[in-house]
Amino acid sequence: VHIQQDVNEFYNLLLDQVEVVLKGTKDEKLFQETLGGKLSHEIFSMEDEFPYYKESEEPYLTISLEIKHKSKLQDALDLFVQEEVLDGDNKFFCENHNRKIKVKKRCCIKTLPNTLVLTLKRFEFDYNTMQKMKINDYFEFPQNLNIRNWTKAGLSEAQRGKTEYF
Numbered sequence: 528v529h530i531q532q533d534v535n536e537f538y539n540l541l542l543d544q545v546e547v548v549l550k551g552t553k554d555e556k557l558f559q560e561t562l563g564g565k566l567s568h569e570i571f572s573m574e575d576e577f578p579y580y581k582e583s584e585e586p587y588l589t590i591s592l593e594i595k596h597k598s599k600l601q602d603a604l605d606l607f608v609q610e611e612v613l614d615g616d617n618k619f620f621c622e623n624h625n626r627k628i629k630v631k632k633r634c635c636i637k638t639l640p641n642t643l644v645l646t647l648k649r650f651e652f653d654y655n656t657m658q659k660m661k662i663n664d665y666f667e668f669p670q671n672l673n674i675r676n677w678t679k680a681g682l683s684e685a686q687r688g689k690t691e692y693f
Contacts (some may be wrong), residue, residue, distance in 0.1 A: 530690045531614060535591045542588060562588045562644055567637035567679045570619060572613070573629040579621050589644040595651060599667040605648070606676045608635045628641040643674065 530633045543557055549555050563631040572579035610633040613619045618627035653660045675681040 533646075533648065533678045534646070535589060538589060538644070552561060556602070558588055558620070559586070560641075562640050562642055564640040564643070565637040566590075566634055567578045567622075568634050569632070569679075571631045573614075573621060573631055577621060577624045577626070579623055579630065588640075589646050590636070591646045591648055594647045594649065594664065594666055596661050598665060600645070600669060600672065601676075603666075604674075608633060608677050608682060635682055636674065639674060639678070 546555075546558060549557060564587055566587050568583045568585060570579070570581045591609065593606055594599075594603050597603045597606065599656045610631045612631055613630070614629045619628070619630040619632075621628045623628075647666065648660045652658075652660060676685075
């Protein structure tokens with residue numbers, strides 16, 4: 528009662544318990560069929576002389592978004608799909624070329640479920656006080672949202688110059 532938990536932790540615990548009850552029934556895959564989608568984790572070479580691309584998929588039932596210093600959902604989704612450059616001492620070891628190369632790495636939505644569940648990371652750990660702190664910043668949700676902007680297909684279109692998002 529006196530411990531605040533992140534909604535994502537509670538949601539995952541609840542789904543895990545219900546999945547145990549559904550195991551062996553005709554509704555065993557209910558959550559995956561209704562709430563389940565796939566994330567795409569991609570790695571792109573930034574060096575023309577060493578081309579490389581790798582994608583791995585990860586199933587999800589919810590997407591958890593960082594909201595600290597973000598005032599609206601679109602900003603949190605932009606952060607979720609933001610590319611990370613691995614360069615310098617942090618270069619990616621490419622087995623195809625047997626060397627370290629400069630790459631871009633990103634995560635994006637590959638497939639969407641019938642019902643998309645987004646959770647907000649409203650807690651962070653404060654290393655000074657060694658306690659979880661709740662983020663109480665203002666956060667805005669749009670009435671309508673075209674999620675295509677943050678999908679693999681939408682990001683690929685944007686990179687090719689097609690920016691027909693909203």
